[in-house]
Amino acid sequence: MCLRDERVLLGVSGGIAAYKAAELVRRLRDAGAQVRVVMTEGAKHFITPLTLQALSANPVRDSLWDASAEAAMGHIELARWATRVLIAPASADLLARLAHGHGDDLLSTLVLASTAPLAVAPAMNQQMWAHPATQANIALLRSRGVQVFGPGSGDQACGEVGPGRLLEAAELVAALAGTVRGHAVLAGVRVLITAGPTFEDIDPVRFIGNRSSGKMGFALAAAATAMGAEVTLVAGPVALATPAGVLRQDVRSAAQMLAAVMAALPGQHIYIGAAAVADYTPAQVADKKIKKTAADMAVALARTTDILATVAARSPRPFVVGFAAETHDLEHYARDKLQRKGLDLIAANQVGCAESGFEADCNTLQVFWADGACTLGPDSKVAVAQQLLSLIAQRRAQAGA
Numbered sequence: 001m002c003l004r005d006e007r008v009l010l011g012v013s014g015g016i017a018a019y020k021a022a023e024l025v026r027r028l029r030d031a032g033a034q035v036r037v038v039m040t041e042g043a044k045h046f047i048t049p050l051t052l053q054a055l056s057a058n059p060v061r062d063s064l065w066d067a068s069a070e071a072a073m074g075h076i077e078l079a080r081w082a083t084r085v086l087i088a089p090a091s092a093d094l095l096a097r098l099a100h101g102h103g104d105d106l107l108s109t110l111v112l113a114s115t116a117p118l119a120v121a122p123a124m125n126q127q128m129w130a131h132p133a134t135q136a137n138i139a140l141l142r143s144r145g146v147q148v149f150g151p152g153s154g155d156q157a158c159g160e161v162g163p164g165r166l167l168e169a170a171e172l173v174a175a176l177a178g179t180v181r182g183h184a185v186l187a188g189v190r191v192l193i194t195a196g197p198t199f200e201d202i203d204p205v206r207f208i209g210n211r212s213s214g215k216m217g218f219a220l221a222a223a224a225t226a227m228g229a230e231v232t233l234v235a236g237p238v239a240l241a242t243p244a245g246v247l248r249q250d251v252r253s254a255a256q257m258l259a260a261v262m263a264a265l266p267g268q269h270i271y272i273g274a275a276a277v278a279d280y281t282p283a284q285v286a287d288k289k290i291k292k293t294a295a296d297m298a299v300a301l302a303r304t305t306d307i308l309a310t311v312a313a314r315s316p317r318p319f320v321v322g323f324a325a326e327t328h329d330l331e332h333y334a335r336d337k338l339q340r341k342g343l344d345l346i347a348a349n350q351v352g353c354a355e356s357g358f359e360a361d362c363n364t365l366q367v368f369w370a371d372g373a374c375t376l377g378p379d380s381k382v383a384v385a386q387q388l389l390s391l392i393a394q395r396r397a398q399a400g401a
């Protein structure tokens, strides 16, 4: 992960997660960034400016009205200095003020005055995060191109459980590094992605399908393109628009998807199997509509070829990423697939719950590789896709691919 040559203006707002800013400053500097910290009044109740000054090796700013600090570096100069603005933690109040363009303290003023890309990492009580006002503010910020990292889900300092946790420092640095302006981390990288379901015809009228919407695969294609990759998307039958810049090939059945993948495979650096490929297909397809004359009927099914395992078995082969949709024992089944199919990384999601998996706009992924694991989300499929691609870029670099 590299943030060399980046000048990160880190905004810290008031919330218990502000204590994590100390670790974040260290990680940002480890990744090569210069860091200057700006705190809101509330943040200073949770962590001292002195701590962040020592770790960032720069004076911490907290007021628009500090004459000596303004004399050293005026707030407009500070806004121009930044190549990236990251606000972590971003409280519900700060998000509201940013959404509405307030400039009533140093941090909100700097955001207005800076042209640097802005990323926010929300952290708050899960009920505050779920509140329609917060969600509307987040949607407005996103629509203006603000990146939203997290929040993560789990135990909260207030004793509740749910989404609202600040992402870990390493996850924030990875997310930031994945989207560094001028350093598209996937520049020159060719990525082949499968998405959506496959339909296996029984006769000219009926087929066997599944509930995959294709949203995750399409989000991955969009995010990879935004990160500089050349993306080929092999899509099963879905009603989704092709992301800008993506080369798309539509297929219907598992056999067609296999053929399209194999044809597109030479020269690919990364393969991501996000499609829900049918495991079985009718052994024979009737060429005429089957009439309902019998009281019951059976359809003989034959196994399809596992596209993912086939790609992973090739030599040379790309960096291979699989998906696993499970209803239970997520880690056990995901790790088994990782090993059995010879993958570099597997992203598992829990299906059968309302907030994630098939058809939902949000997702949580548990990601596993040979000697590690991490959780991405819950977040929109677009945000989770960005985080997953940053992780893939990082793991691929470490694997020396």
Ligand code: C5P
Pocket (backbone or CB within 6 Å): 194, 254, 273, 274, 275, 276, 277, 278, 279, 304, 305, 306, 307, 308, 309, 321, 322, 323, 324, 325, 337
């Ligand atoms: O074994 P399972 O179907 O649960 O594995 C899911 C992963 O394998 C997904 O990445 C999916 O795209 C891939 N797969 C495949 N070809 C198949 C079945 C699954 O590429 N025939």
